[in-house]
Structures are given as C-alpha cells and as structure tokens.
Amino acid sequence: MSLWEYANPKKFMQTSQVLLPYFAVLAAVCLVVGLVWGFFFTTDDYRQGATVKIIYLHVPAAMMAINAWVMMLITSLVWLVRRHHVSALAAKAAAPIGLVMTLIALITGAVWGQPMWGTWWVWDPRLTSFLILFLFYLGYIALWEAVENPDTAADLTSILCLVGSVFALLSRYAVNFWNQGLHQGASLSLDEETNVHNEYYLPLLFCIAGFVLLFVALVLQRTRTEIRSRRIQAIVARERLG
Amino acid sequence: MIALLIRDLRQATRAGGGFGLALAFFLIVTVLVPFGVGPESAVLGRIAPGVLWVGALLACLLSLDRIFALDFEDGSLDLLATAPIPMEAVVVIKALAHWLVTGVPLTLAAPALGVLLNLPQGGYGWLVLTLALGTPALSMIGTFGAALTVGLKRGGLLLSLLVLPLYVPTLIFGAEALTRGLASLDNATPLLMLAGITFGVIAILPFAAAAAIRINLR
Numbered sequence: 001m002s003l004w005e006y007a008n009p010k011k012f013m014q015t016s017q018v019l020l021p022y023f024a025v026l027a028a029v030c031l032v033v034g035l036v037w038g039f040f041f042t043t044d045d046y047r048q049g050a051t052v053k054i055i056y057l058h059v060p061a062a063m064m065a066i067n068a069w070v071m072m073l074i075t076s077l078v079w080l081v082r083r084h085h086v087s088a089l090a091a092k093a094a095a096p097i098g099l100v101m102t103l104i105a106l107i108t109g110a111v112w113g114q115p116m117w118g119t120w121w122v123w124d125p126r127l128t129s130f131l132i133l134f135l136f137y138l139g140y141i142a143l144w145e146a147v148e149n150p151d152t153a154a155d156l157t158s159i160l161c162l163v164g165s166v167f168a169l170l171s172r173y174a175v176n177f178w179n180q181g182l183h184q185g186a187s188l189s190l191d192e193e194t195n196v197h198n199e200y201y202l203p204l205l206f207c208i209a210g211f212v213l214l215f216v217a218l219v220l221q222r223t224r225t226e227i228r229s230r231r232i233q234a235i236v237a238r239e240r241l242g
Numbered sequence: 243m244i245a246l247l248i249r250d251l252r253q254a255t256r257a258g259g260g261f262g263l264a265l266a267f268f269l270i271v272t273v274l275v276p277f278g279v280g281p282e283s284a285v286l287g288r289i290a291p292g293v294l295w296v297g298a299l300l301a302c303l304l305s306l307d308r309i310f311a312l313d314f315e316d317g318s319l320d321l322l323a324t325a326p327i328p329m330e331a332v333v334v335i336k337a338l339a340h341w342l343v344t345g346v347p348l349t350l351a352a353p354a355l356g357v358l359l360n361l362p363q364g365g366y367g368w369l370v371l372t373l374a375l376g377t378p379a380l381s382m383i384g385t386f387g388a389a390l391t392v393g394l395k396r397g398g399l400l401l402s403l404l405v406l407p408l409y410v411p412t413l414i415f416g417a418e419a420l421t422r423g424l425a426s427l428d429n430a431t432p433l434l435m436l437a438g439i440t441f442g443v444i445a446i447l448p449f450a451a452a453a454a455i456r457i458n459l460r
Contacts, residue, residue: 138403142404147393164408171414177431
C-alpha cells in the first residue's frame, strides 16, 4: 500500500469517486458556515466598516492561488520523474482553478481598495506579484491548449511550471525591491503576537478550510473529467483503427 | 560549436534573416513614445530609462521565434540533435548568436535613441552598462521560450505570452539600476541582481531549453 497506487487511473477513479462527495459537502458546509458567520454575525470594523468582511473571500482565494501553483509544481515534478499520467492531468486540472482564484483575489482586492485606499489599483508589490502570477497561469494554460500531443504537452508544461516557479519567486522579490507596499502585512501568522482579532479569525478559518476543500473537490472532479476524456479519445482512436 | 555560431550569424545577417529588424523596431518604438506622451523634454527625460528598457525588451522579443523555427522546419535541428555536441551547447550557441545579432546592436544603438528621448547627461554610461548586462538574460530566457514552442504551428503569440512574464525581474532590476544611476544614487544592489539573473539564467536555462527541444523532437 503506497501513495503511488493512486497513480493507476482506475484506482484513482474508484477512490476519488468515493471521496469526492465528502470533499464537496464538507467544502459547502465550511463555506456556508464561514461566510454566513463572517458576513452576518461579526461586527463592523471601527475604521473599515463593513468592507472588512471581504477578507472572507480575499484571503482564502489569495492563499489558494499560490497553493494551487505549488500543487502544480509538485504534480509536474512527479510527472517528470515518475511519468504518472494522473499527476500530469491533475496539474492541468488545477491550473484554471488557480487562475480563477488569482482573479478573485485581484477583484475582491480592487473592490476593497476602492473605498479604503481610494483607488482600484496601485502598483504595490503584493498586487503586482499577483498580476504576474495571473500571467504565469495564462501562459501555462495556453501552452496546454496549444500542444496537440498530450504527452508532449504534459512534458512542456511541466518544464514551464518548474522554470516559472523560479521566476515567479524572483519576480516576487524584484517587485518588493521596486516599489514600497501599501498592502498590509500578514495578520494570520501563527508565530506573531498581533494577529487579526478572534472575532474575525474564527470565521476566516472556516472560509480557508472551505476554500481548501473546494479546491480539492474541484481538482478531483476536473481530473476525473480529464481521465474520462482521455479514455474517450482512446476509444475513438481504437474504433477508427478497427 | 564555433562553426554553428558562424553559420547562425551568417544566416541572421543575410537578406531575410531579420538582422536590423530588431534595431528598426527599437527605433520606431522610441520615436512613437514622444507622439504618445507629448514632446516636453522634462517628461521625456523622466520616462526615458523605462522606455529604452521596454523598447529593447520588445525588440528582443521580436526575433525570438526565428531562433529554432527555421532549423526545425528544414530538419537541421534533428541533425543538430544527433550531432556529437550536446543539445545544451547548441542552445547556448543559439542564445549567443541571438544576443550578438540583437542584444549587442541594441545596446550600442541605445545611447543614440537616448538622445532622442532627452536622457539626462551622465545616464549614457549606465544605459549601455545595464543593457549590456541585461540583454544576455533576455536572449537566454527567450531561447528557452523558443525551445518550448518550437513544435507549434502558431507559436509566435504564445511565445510572447510565455516569455514576457519571465522577463519581469530582468526588466525591473535593469531599469531600476539605470534610474538610480541617473539620480546618482547607489545602484550596486540592482546591478548585482541584474548580473546575478544573467549568469544564473545562463547557467540553468540551457538544461531546461535542451530538455524542451528533446521533447519537441520526439
């Protein structure tokens, strides 16, 4: 019994079929609890008013935007090293989700920034690096779409993901250097004394858990779809031959 | 390897090779900017470093898809793959050839265009220095992008989409070093970072690019 058993598409399909509903339901529960609690049962911030509540979408989406890329990096490495197709397909499945998460983080940030900073957009390091991350996702997805042979596409996108990760990190530090930030620092760290108040913290934890579960559920679903479409292609090819 | 370099240089400088195209593009971009933002010297002098860097970057981008595409079409890339020199060396030579026909002329032409944009006195040395340090990185990253998209039929646009985000750190440090040099500030940090990117990229990306080419030739 090892993790690599799930690299077998059949085994993966069986297991994910069982797990998927749990993840989906748990994600829904966490999100409903977190968002309803956050939106309706917390007090307004004394300076930010009701706009503080956008944190419940903004922060989890931003976290998942980065984590999705990390997941793609890991699955790409697994594909390059061990040639498991499910791994490559999972990376492909995660990319559009990461793209949407990045977009959510950018848009909710803009919506929050307009009343708070008086502007939709500033060239702040965090905002800028998210915009760059968005471009990386776009390029990655475009490369998947452009290459016809699925194995070639998986190889090329994996290499792009590895190189892109290095450059994404580099860009993160480059933009830090390039402009001073307006964005507030982290206030959720476990090792810091001044964090966001518990009243906001607890529903936020639910939202983060909800987003993580939602991401897992979506990736499982999309990977299943990719595997099925791969099977259909195989069947069609066989029909044509025979 | 030297034969390959000479061959690439000769092909690039022949008619239809695209030599000079990057230079002409650089010139046109720089000429267009004053039409867009107005002819006031103060404004132009202020944005000149950024415009020159972005212009050089775009001019580099223009000729990237030619690095491997022609060799791929007529099959010489397959021959190079079976040649006794490793693919990594081929990639380095290709990047070097690209730099020699675009990066070096751009660097040399930049001061003349700096005059057009009213680049302040004392900035010309920094302009040449930062471009000379940064354009090898642009060529190398671009060669990697070209290697990724070599097998595609309409790879040109995709190539830009892939390569431009990768250019961000180089552009930031290059333009920052130039701007700080102009303002007589200490610009050792961005210069060192720029040099670091260039050398790091030359050390690492040939392997990634060679892997991409091998995949594309499979």
